[in-house]
Amino acid sequence: MQRLLALKNFYAFAKALSPWLLLTWVALLAYGVIGGLVWAPADYQQGEAFRIIYVHVPSAFLSLGIYTAMAMMAAIHLIWRVKLATIWIAASVPIGASFTFLALLTGALWGKPMWGTWWVWDARLTSELVLLFLYLGYIALHRAMPRPDMAERAGSLLILIGVVNVPIVHFSVTWWYTLHQGPTLSRFAKPAMAPEMLMPLLAMIAAFGVFYVWLALLCARNACLARESTSTWVQEEVINNA
Amino acid sequence: MISSWHAWAAVLGRDCQLACRHLQDSVLPLLFFGLVVSLFPLAVGASPNLLARMAPGILWIGALLAMLLSMEQLFRSDFEDGSLEQMALSPVSLAGTVMAKVIAHWCLTGLPLVLLAPVLALALHLPASAISVLCLALLLGTPVFSLMGAMVSALTVGLRRGGLLLSLLLMPLYVPVLIFGSSAVLQAMDGLSARGPLLLLAGLLVLAITLTPWATAAAVRIRLG
Numbered sequence: 458m459q460r461l462l463a464l465k466n467f468y469a470f471a472k473a474l475s476p477w478l479l480l481t482w483v484a485l486l487a488y489g490v491i492g493g494l495v496w497a498p499a500d501y502q503q504g505e506a507f508r509i510i511y512v513h514v515p516s517a518f519l520s521l522g523i524y525t526a527m528a529m530m531a532a533i534h535l536i537w538r539v540k541l542a543t544i545w546i547a548a549s550v551p552i553g554a555s556f557t558f559l560a561l562l563t564g565a566l567w568g569k570p571m572w573g574t575w576w577v578w579d580a581r582l583t584s585e586l587v588l589l590f591l592y593l594g595y596i597a598l599h600r601a602m603p604r605p606d607m608a609e610r611a612g613s614l615l616i617l618i619g620v621v622n623v624p625i626v627h628f629s630v631t632w633w634y635t636l637h638q639g640p641t642l643s644r645f646a647k648p649a650m651a652p653e654m655l656m657p658l659l660a661m662i663a664a665f666g667v668f669y670v671w672l673a674l675l676c677a678r679n680a681c682l683a684r685e686s687t688s689t690w691v692q693e694e695v696i697n698n699a
Numbered sequence: 700m701i702s703s704w705h706a707w708a709a710v711l712g713r714d715c716q717l718a719c720r721h722l723q724d725s726v727l728p729l730l731f732f733g734l735v736v737s738l739f740p741l742a743v744g745a746s747p748n749l750l751a752r753m754a755p756g757i758l759w760i761g762a763l764l765a766m767l768l769s770m771e772q773l774f775r776s777d778f779e780d781g782s783l784e785q786m787a788l789s790p791v792s793l794a795g796t797v798m799a800k801v802i803a804h805w806c807l808t809g810l811p812l813v814l815l816a817p818v819l820a821l822a823l824h825l826p827a828s829a830i831s832v833l834c835l836a837l838l839l840g841t842p843v844f845s846l847m848g849a850m851v852s853a854l855t856v857g858l859r860r861g862g863l864l865l866s867l868l869l870m871p872l873y874v875p876v877l878i879f880g881s882s883a884v885l886q887a888m889d890g891l892s893a894r895g896p897l898l899l900l901a902g903l904l905v906l907a908i909t910l911t912p913w914a915t916a917a918a919v920r921i922r923l924g
Contacts, residue, residue, distance in 0.1 A: 535917075583874075590871040597867055601858045610921045611854050615868065618850060618914060622872050625903070629875035632899075 465690050467541055468681045471674040478671040485664035492657030500654075509567045511658060515665035516560035517581075520588060521623075523553035523669060528620035531613035541677075543609040544684075546616070548676035550599075552669055554592035561585055580631040587626050591619040706791040707799050714803030717776075724772055725807045732765040732812055736819045747824040754823035755833065755884035759877055761819075762812050762837060763844065767866050767873075769808040770848035773800065774856040774919070783856075787923055794912035797919065801849045801912075809841035825888070832887035832897070839900040840880040846907040846915075847872050853918035876903060 493511035500507035527546050534542035564582065565575045576582065595612050602608030685691045718725055739757045740750055750757075777783040777800075786796045816837055817830050825833065851868045855861040883896035 587871045587874060590867075594868040594871070597864055598854065601855070601860070601864055603858075604924065607921060607924055611918070614914065614918055614921060615851075615854065618872070621910070622875075625875045626871070629878045629899075632878075 463541060464681045464685055465688075468678055468690075468694075471678050471681075475671065475674060478667055478674070482664055482667040482671055485660050485667060489657045489661035489664050492653070493661060497654045497657055498651070503571060506567065506570050509563050511661045513560060513563040513567060514658060515662045516556045516563060517585065518662055519665050519669055520553060520557035520560050520585065522666070523549050523556065524588060524591070524616075524620065524623070527553065527616050531616040531620075534613045535610065535617070540684075543613070544677045544680045545673065546609075546612065547599075547680060548673040549669075550592060550595055552672055552676075554589065554596070556665075556669075557585060557589045557592055561589065578630075580627060583630045584623065584627040588623060591623070594619075703791050703795060706789065707795050710786070710796050710799040711803050714800050715806065718803060718807040724769070725811060728765040728769040728808050729811050729815055731768055732761045732815060733819065735761040735764055736823070740823070751824040751826065751888070754820060754825040755829075755881040755888070757823060758816055758820060758825075758833065758837075758884075759840075759881045762816065762841060763870075763873055763877060765812055766809065766841060766844040766848060767869060769804070770845075770852045770869070771862045771865055773804050773849055773852045778856045778922075783919060784923055787919055793916040793919060797849060797853070797915045798912045801845050801915075804849075805842050805845040809845055813837045813841060825884075828890075829884050829887040832893045833884045836880045836883040836893075836897060836900060839897065839904050840876045843876050843900075843903050843907045844873060846911040850911050850915045850918055853915050853922055856922055876900065879903070 489511060494508055497508070499505050527549050530542040530545045530549075533539050534546070561582070564585075568577065569575050595615055598615055599608045599612045602611055682691050682694070736757055739753065743749060743753065774783060777786070787793055789796075813834060817834060820830050820833055848865075848869055851865055851872070855865045855868070858864060879896040879899045883893040883900065886896065887893040
């Protein structure tokens with residue numbers, strides 16, 4: 458009964474929140490895109506190509522952010538057996554994996570004109586790649602499990618194992634790199650950005666974040682309906698919207 | 700009432716005995732290790748300088764793959780015949796039981812790999828000065844492979860294409876051990892002290908001993924449903 462109420466309430470809450478999130482997303486995205494692609498001046502070293510950061514940095518930021526959110530949800534799921542947490546994780550995984558892939562792709566596209574190569578075995582790139590494998594591993598494990606509840610618990614444990622490992626992998630790659638190649642390529646001193654470049658970037662990061670929450674809520678609502686498909690509130694909901 | 704210590708020793712003894720009777724389970728990873736390593740000179744050429752330079756990486760990757768191959772066996776027969784369920788139901792701590800299984804598994808797969816490695820290292824023209832560091836690094840690193848492997852092996856035991864899934868899930872987790880392990884040997888080759896990476900490997904081992912038995916026990920319980 459409690460669980461049913463929780464899912465039902467969550468559904469209503471998510472439904473009410475959706476249009477506001479969508480509105481915020483459009484506003485932030487519009488400012489970020491126009492500010493980043495039109496108003497911001499070209500970089501004095503990198504020219505117009507620097508503008509890819511308006512996709513790259515938010516993607517990379519979210520790839521880690523979503524994994525962290527999933528890890529918290531996984532802990533909540535394993536400790537308190539909250540069903541909603543698994544719904545949130547299931548909704549987050551494909552989004553997180555897509556952002557990780559996008560971060561790698563835009564990084565490679567940016568790296569070719571800037572560094573003259575598609576890929577370097579830099580600490581950040583390698584950890585991002587490992588992160589992508591962790592996302593894909595979750596999907597593979599989830600699909601292989603015979604029962605949904607077992608798949609969810611196994612997946613949550615795997616996420617927690619991964620979250621302990623991501624920092625270790627990151628530091629090990631950093632140390633490995635500095636041990637062997639010297640700090641010529643590995644450290645990019647982060648240039649202080651001009652405000653007209655920085656503000657659209659922050660707006661884009663916020664826009665990507667809001668987009669994630671909006672999309673995950675949409676998927677989660679779907680999952681709520683599927684799980685409670687035999688209950689009256691779902692049937693009423695479907696009839697009212699038919 | 701059986702004490703935890705007795706139960707622990709019994710599981711360790713039983714697993715060692717089982718492994719001794721199925722000796723092929725221990726020999727196959729060794730053969731695999733030898734074969735993978737001997738493929739490299741055929742693929743990259745037999746120049747001693749090149750081989751010596753690549754030897755730490757080749758040996759570590761060979762050991763990693765051989766361990767990966769053997770991980771699938773760790774829980775499989777116990778899962779299939781129901782022993783694993785009995786272990787989970789017993790009042791003795793499951794974390795201790797899986798730890799005993801991991802130790803037995805490492806003694807019969809990890810340790811032989813460590814013993815074979817110097818021979819293969821000589822064949823790859825690794826300088827004699829680096830061989831002791833290689834052995835020490837493998838001695839610290841392969842138990843981490845076993846411990847982390849047990850965790851994921853428990854999650855994937857009995858699944859369709861579980862072995863492939865196990866490799867996919869484990870390889871990213873093995874990255875730190877691979878990095879520190881091969882960099883220890885590379886540093887010894889360059890005449891530097893290998894102390895740093897070896898200490899980091901030891902740190903990883905301590906971390907793995909502390910955390911993985913609990914995660915493995917949780918994984919076993921999840922998999923048993």
